Amino acid sequence: MEEFQELYLKYNERIYHFLLKFTGYDPELAEELTQETFFQVFLSLSKYKGDSSVYTWICSIAKNVCCKYYRKNPVCVALSTLDSSGRELINNSAGMIEIIENKELSSGIIKEIMSLKKKYKDVVVYRLFFEFSFHEIAEILGMKESSVKVIYHRGKEQVRKKLEVLYGGIY
Numbered sequence: 542m543e544e545f546q547e548l549y550l551k552y553n554e555r556i557y558h559f560l561l562k563f564t565g566y567d568p569e570l571a572e573e574l575t576q577e578t579f580f581q582v583f584l585s586l587s588k589y590k591g592d593s594s595v596y597t598w599i600c601s602i603a604k605n606v607c608c609k610y611y612r613k614n615p616v617c618v619a620l621s622t623l624d625s626s627g628r629e630l631i632n633n634s635a636g637m638i639e640i641i642e643n644k645e646l647s648s649g650i651i652k653e654i655m656s657l658k659k660k661y662k663d664v665v666v667y668r669l670f671f672e673f674s675f676h677e678i679a680e681i682l683g684m685k686e687s688s689v690k691v692i693y694h695r696g697k698e699q700v701r702k703k704l705e706v707l708y709g710g711i712y
Contacts, residue, residue, distance in 0.1 A: 545583050556603050563607050563670050578603040611655045653700045661696030668693050
């Protein structure tokens with residue numbers, strides 16, 4: 542129990558801020574998902590094998606908790622409010638992060654990211670939301686860095702195409 546308390550105190554704020562971004566800056570939802578994440582950490586603590594850092598392990602749990610939430614609570618957001626600068630921003634990762642910070646758009650983009658196949662979704666989530674380097678993602682997923690880069694760019698392109706098909710326009 543003491544080990545869990547130490548983990549909670551050390552990582553609670555970092556996980557909350559990650560989930561805050563992932564929820565489009567909804568503090569109540571981020572807090573709820575943070576609590577669920579640490580509940581899952583508590584239940585799974587005996588299963589931690591040390592294959593990755595503790596933070597990485599908790600991040601994986603947080604990602605899974607968030608994915609589960611979005612699967613159970615599909616979010617539909619009309620992206621008709623995108624202006625031309627918003628459309629341009631989605632073509633690069635820095636721009637995508639700026640869009641994600643816009644609460645009105647974040648739900649729709651997150652929904653599309655969450656609908657990607659697992660390998661694409663994992664890489665895109667680690668890159669955009671955890672802000673891990675390609676090298677760190679490769680280590681976490683046990684892949685080559687070059688493969689991670691390709692998967693990231695293909696995943697991002699799939700999201701862009703889905704947004705274009707669903708909402709029209711060029712993203």
